[in-house]
Amino acid sequence: EVQLLESGGDLVKPGGSLRLSCAASGFTFSTYSMNWVRQAPGKGLEWVAVISLDSRTTYYADSVKGRFTISRDNSKNTLFLQMNSLRAEDTAVYYCARKLNTGNYPVDYWGQGALVTVSS
Amino acid sequence: DIQLTQSPSFLSASVGDRVTITCRASQAISNYLAWYQQKPGKAPELLIYAAFTLQSGVPSRFSGSGSGTEFTLTISSLQPEDFATYYCQQHNNYPRTFGQGTKVDIK
Numbered sequence: 001e002v003q004l005l006e007s008g009g010d011l012v013k014p015g016g017s018l019r020l021s022c023a024a025s026g027f028t029f030s031t032y033s034m035n036w037v038r039q040a041p042g043k044g045l046e047w048v049a050v051i052s053l054d055s056r057t058t059y060y061a062d063s064v065k066g067r068f069t070i071s072r073d074n075s076k077n078t079l080f081l082q083m084n085s086l087r088a089e090d091t092a093v094y095y096c097a098r099k100l101n102t103g104n105y106p107v108d109y110w111g112q113g114a115l116v117t118v119s120s
Numbered sequence: 121d122i123q124l125t126q127s128p129s130f131l132s133a134s135v136g137d138r139v140t141i142t143c144r145a146s147q148a149i150s151n152y153l154a155w156y157q158q159k160p161g162k163a164p165e166l167l168i169y170a171a172f173t174l175q176s177g178v179p180s181r182f183s184g185s186g187s188g189t190e191f192t193l194t195i196s197s198l199q200p201e202d203f204a205t206y207y208c209q210q211h212n213n214y215p216r217t218f219g220q221g222t223k224v225d226i227k
Contacts, residue, residue: 035216045156045164045207047216059214062121095163106154106211108175110163 002026002109004096009114016086020114022079022096030074033099035107036081038092046092049081050099064090086118122146122210126219132227139195141222143208148188152212155184155193158221159204168193169211198224 008020022034036048049060049070058070069082079096094114097107123146133139143153151171156164166175168184171191181196195202203226208219 044221045158045209045218047209047218050214050216061215100166100169104152104211104213106166106169106209106216108166110165112163 004111006096006111006114009116011117013120017084020081024077029077034079035097037095040092088118091118122217124219126222131224133198134227137198139198141193143191143219145189149210149212151187153191154209156207157204
C-alpha cells in the first residue's frame with residue numbers, strides 16, 4: 001500500500017524558515033517524480049514544486065521560486081521542502097504527492113498533509 | 121501560466137441526479153486534464169486523468185470528456201458519498217495549475 005507521511009509542520013514567524021519531510025513507503029520511491037501541493041485554509045489547491053526521480057530537474061510555482069527548495073533522498077525514501085523567507089500567505093496545509101508516471105501525468109497518491117502557519 | 125476556470129463554483133443536487141462540471145483552459149492543453157475529488161479534512165483523490173481515463177478503483181459513474189480547452193466531468197447518478205469538492209488540473213506543462221473548485225452539496 002502506497003503511504004506518504006508528511007512531518008515538520010509548525011507555527012513560524014514571518015521571515016522564518018521551516019523544513020517539511022515526507023516519508024514514502026509501499027512503492028519504489030526512486031522511480032517516481034514527487035510533488036508538493038498546498039491548500040490555504042478554506043481555499044483551493046495550489047501546486048508548489050516537483051522534483052524528478054533522479055533530482056536532476058525541479059520546477060517551482062512563481063509564488064515560491066527563490067524561497068522554497070524541493071529535494072529528495074532516495075536512500076531514505078524521503079522528500080523534503082525547505083521553506084525560507086516565509087510569509088503569511090504561505091500558511092497552508094502542505095501535501096506531498098506522487099506523480100503517477102513519467103511524462104505528462106498528474107499526481108495519484110497524496111499524503112495526509114502538514115499544517116504550516118506563518119504568523120507573528 | 122495556464123488558467124483553468126470551473127463552472128459552476130457551487131452545485132446543489134439530489135441523490136440519483138446526473139451532474140456535469142465544466143473546466144475551461146486559457147489555452148489548448150490537448151487531453152492533459154485531471155479531475156480530483158476532495159472531502160472536508162481529507163487529501164484530494166484522483167478520479168480521472170488524460171481527460172477520460174478512469175483511475176483504478178474509481179466507480180464507473182464518473183466519466184470525463186473533452187480536449188483542447190473545454191472539458192467536462194460527469195457523475196451519472198450522484199451517490200451520498202459523492203458530495204464533495206471537485207477540482208480540475210492541467211498536467212500538460214509546468215507550473216501545474218488547478219481550477220478554483222466546484223462544491224457539490226445536497227439539495
